[in-house]
Amino acid sequence: MLQCPHCHKQNMFAKRWALPFWDFGTMHRTCPKCAQSFVPEPGFYFGASIISYGIGVLTIAITFVLSYWLGIRNTIPQIVCVATAIVFIAPFNFKFSRAFWLSLFVKPC
Numbered sequence: 001m002l003q004c005p006h007c008h009k010q011n012m013f014a015k016r017w018a019l020p021f022w023d024f025g026t027m028h029r030t031c032p033k034c035a036q037s038f039v040p041e042p043g044f045y046f047g048a049s050i051i052s053y054g055i056g057v058l059t060i061a062i063t064f065v066l067s068y069w070l071g072i073r074n075t076i077p078q079i080v081c082v083a084t085a086i087v088f089i090a091p092f093n094f095k096f097s098r099a100f101w102l103s104l105f106v107k108p109c
Contacts, residue, residue, distance in 0.1 A: 005103035006036040024091040048101035
């Protein structure tokens, strides 16, 4: 899923995993196989924030319902559960939203 949307043979991101945490979002500028640009224009990925927002809201809702179902009824523990889920899902959320946004505008070969 996080591969070049044109040739589907090369990863868009330099790191496959979220470790180290501060370096999970490093993208290649172009695909080494087909030379598809991963940064078509400045500000291109502002639209990916809509997808990221949706994933974040879905994560919050699922975590809240799951914590309530598990018997956590106090506010502070629920906030801690939701914040922990958001932090752990952040690398996937960032990468998926960018890859999905780019795939909307690039034709596969």
